[in-house]
Amino acid sequence: MEGKDPLNVIVTGVGGQGNVLISQLMGRALVRAGYHVTIGETYGASQRGGPVMSHLRVSRQSQYGPLIPQGQADVVLGLEPVETLRVLGQYGNPGVTAITNSRPVYPLAVAIGTAHYPSVEEIVKALEELSIRAWLINATDVAIEMGAPILANIIMVGALVGAGVLPLAAEEFELELRESLPADRLDLNLKAFRRGLAEAKAR
Amino acid sequence: MSLEVKGCRELQSEVIARDLCTLCGACVGMCPYLVAYRGRIVALDECNLAQGRCYAFCPRTSLDLDLLSQTVFGVPYAADELGTVQEIVIARARDEGIRSKAQFGGTVTALASFALDQGLIDSAVLTASDEDMLPSGTAAANAAQILGCAGSNFAAAPTLAAFNRHSAGDAQSIGVVAIPCQALALANMRASPLENRNNIDKLKLVIGLFCTWALRYEGLARFLAQKVPLNRIVRFDIPPPPANLFQVFTDSTRIDIPLDDVRPFIRPACDVCIDMTAEFADISVGAAEGVRGWNTLIIRSHAGRELVEAARAKGIIETAPLPEQNLAHLKEASLLKKKRGLRKVIETSGSEDDLLYLKLTSEAVKGLLS
Amino acid sequence: MTSITAYEPGASQLLMGNEAIARGALEAGVGFASAYPGTPSSEIIGSLAEVAGEMGIYVEWSVNEKVALEAAAAASFAGVRAIVAMKQNGLNVASDFLMTLNLTGTVAGLVLVLCDDPAALSSTNEQDSRPIAKWADLPLLEPATFQEAKDMTKWAFELSEEIKNVCLIRSVTRVSHARGDVRLGEPMPPGRQARFASTTVGQFTSMFVPVKHSLLHQKLNKTREIFESSPFNWYAGPEKPELLIVTCGSGWYYSLEAVKTLGLESSVGILKLGTTWPLPEKLVQQHLARTDKVLVVEEVDPFLEGNLKELVGDTFSALGPLTFYGKRSGHLPSFGELDPDRVMGAVSSVLGRERAAVDPEYAKKAQALTGGLVQARMIGFCAGCPHRATLWSVKNALKLDGRGGFVTGDIGCYTMGLGPTGFFQLKTTQAMGSGAGLACGFGKLGRLGFSQPVLAVCGDSTFFHAAIPALINGVYNQSNFTLIILDNSATAMTGFQPHPGTGASAVGEPAPKVDLEALCGSLGIRVEVADPFDLQDTTPKLLDLMQDDRGVRVLISRRKCALVRAREEKAAYKVRVDSEKCRGESCGCARLCTRVFQCPGLVWDSESQTAKIDEVICSGCGVCADICPASAIIREVA
Structure with a gap:
């Protein structure tokens, strides 16, 4: 991914997972590192169970538009596995890297019993065949173990930074966390970020 | 029409939307979807099941009268004027208190109380009216509560909703005082092919009431409210012919209304009914025409016979033979209702081969219509 | 997150489009801000409200858009710079006042930001607000970038004061609700004493309407002159392009991406307009003269397209034959949102080039692998709503x-x-x-x-x-x-x-x-x-x-x-399902809670054939316990 300009990253998930927050944190860190950044957010119904997708576009040269053209994502960071598949279907290409949380958030149709949620096997198969690199990370499980399921988003950023697909060093993102988060939430978030880094290292 | 059991959607389209609902209440009280509200069965939400007890129990979905007769009496459906009969007498309660409170001879009240007393049943489901004369089912566990339900209302009541609710509770042996369509529904419950049953096995006794028609509450209430505040009405009566009156009693007055003014409120479901004498009850009770203060009593089942005999032996009721001309008159009236009902069914469906909710052989149809 | 008042000379900051607009207002020394909330406009006044104390400005949520505009106009009349923001539907409410405010004019800079919602992502209509500028004879600016969102807003106050009238800024969801790096200027405190004075007879009244209407047209002509040299308009591309794209607002980035992606930099030029009413006619004519094919890229209605054609109609002999492509020709839709793919499609189609948006092999594989797995996520009321x-x-x-x-x-x-x-x-x-x-x-x-x-x-x-x-x-x-x-x-x-x-x-x-x-x-x-x-x-x-x-x-x-x-508060109940009692799909329930009531906190477990509570989502309102026909949903005071 090194040198790809613009670098197109899609962060996807469901309302309430903290998608917009991590996109902003990454965006701010990248601006600090001297990049032009655009984030397009689709979150009209984020608080009401809808899919939330952030398009992050990173460039040394110039600012890009807020929407990534179809088939042009370089990286998909998924906070929810089926949302990752949804994005791959529209924005993927044979060279895309997909890093996704494994924990499902059931759509209402699944919760109310009118639709089925795919099995882990189906998800893994689709992920692997549609990307050059596919990581499935149990971020929510790790986050619950750390005491707060919401931390899954920061763990996933850790994995993304650890994978080396962003032009961003771990220290640069940690600096952003220090700048942006209130003191009482900082330590836990730093810990979560490092757990994500470790997940990446283990691969 | 086959005996296929369908679901709530079909109950609505085949019965309720076509005005065939008798408001017996058999479909109510088992689920959160169907409720009875002021003379209507209302579906609060759509139930998506392909088969439901609501449809299976309804006395206006495919009725296999032979199957019901076999289930209740162990014999095929008679297809005559009065159905399965062991004996017909006239009867009345010995207790004058009951007689003064009840319509005609007080036989129903006396027998229901007696059945409770004897432990044949531990509770009885009957019909009571609220302060606005809106009738509904209620469960009684003692003679005083039963006496409180005495008297006719003439507006259709979803009495079986109370049976469904009550039978889901602690009661173990239940008696029901039912008009013909309700007795049919109870027989339907007994014969239901569905795995998911209600608690019909707790039903130990059905006392049927003769019925020529029942009225739509909403229409009747609106009509009566123009004449007298509903909450002042105590009871209704229809005196024997040739009076042709619908009488409304308050504490202090009686209002006589021409019966023809009330007829528009007859439920259309009654027009297709072929059962006047509650043919699927253990015993059936009606007014004994021409014998003031007495009831006509039809004993149909073994259980019915036992109850009547014990009540007679203990002096609860007294009986006398039914005069020959009364029997002839009863049969004539019942047959007339069957003919009218069948003709209406055929007129509605447009074919003698489609009897809407009835399953009868063409011989039976011919026999009844001849 | 740092507030929109942070300032480090020369540094860039990631700002949401709406924050950039708010920041522009702060850099212009705005003193008064009002609005009724409405997506996608709410963050403009919302972020100003957060810094109101710090900056010494007044910010209010008004009862509706008309009152918001009236209140802000009062500030302008009293010499205080004011900003009002509203979504497209809000403009309809405010337009009664706006259509006479344009005649009386303003004193201190008054900027009205209109945020349109193409594709009605969070709206009941898909109204393009721009025609109000033409209707009301008011200047209209359309930011294409986050930097412009800030800079235009700041400049709009200057323009408003120069022509003594309201200046309109039109944004769309993809500007307002997107983020980008913005070079910041210095925020300015209001620093003005508020005082109302009517200097001429009937200045702020509906006296002498035709005279004022004529004066309004003079202001518009003056605006047009100013726009001729606006830095918000520019051309990029070859001297004589085969195709000239004229675009504004959100269309700019999509057009740029289309030309780059298709490798057409040497044959397609882009005229980017930031001042779309009144059109800077000389500038536009000068660029139209470069070519005979023009594609207009804009959201939602063919507003710019129509105005360009009107202009061409007036100066036909000078320009020669021109073919216009855009919404009227059917190359772009006049409903819904634009995106880079739609614009690429339009450019390819006008130039007769083949274009496969996505690797067809990959698309086929993706469809086969994900088609059956990915369900729509329907929106609905939250748990406990x-x-x-x-x-x-x-x-x-x-x-x-x-x-x-x-x-x-x-x-x-x-x-x-x-x-x-x-x-x-x-x-x-x-x-x-x-x-x-x-x-x-x-x-x-x-x-x-x-x-x-x-x-x-x-x-x-x-x-x-x-x-x-x-x-x-x-x-x-x-x-x-x-x-x-x-x-x-x-x-x-x-x-x-x-x-x-x-x-x-x-x-x-x-x-x-x-x-x-x-x-x-x-x-x-x-x-x-x-x-x-x-x-x-x-x-x-x-x-x-x-x-x-x-x-x-x-x-x-x-x-x-x-x-x-x-x-604010702890959940009222802890809710659970007694699976022994749950009737599930059987007659007597048929999944009333999960199938009909549809609270996302209730989940149908097809394995056990019972309802379950999703403890992460359940808000503990306990209402479902009242609808369960089997009393299988149990609520215990938490």
């Missing part, structure tokens, strides 16, 4: 009543009541307050044979915004309906802004709380209050109100928004 509970009672009351009654809807979260999680109860949804307005009309149709009960619903904020006149109309004209005020104590749909019923101001200070019961009660009508979570009380109350059948009645259905409750 009071609207679901109210509409459950409404549904039951209407069914029991049985006279074909129905609900006229309104604008807010409860608009979703038109869908499955509101049991499809809302039968109309148009504008703010129009639920009650429609009910006024339905309720007077009795003499024309109408006999259905009418229920109107509106939210608490919507009630203050536009339902009050309709309610009074209903009372005065003796209409027959029940108004249900869904009082969730928040403007929830747009982000929980306070309103006159909440007891808090825009900047978080205590404010007088308008008493809904007293206000409605003062009309001499029947007013009831219900807790929607108490189904046993609410349903009969509604039935009774509905069957009261004379005049206007009000039910205030009061329960705080579930998301606000989640922030």
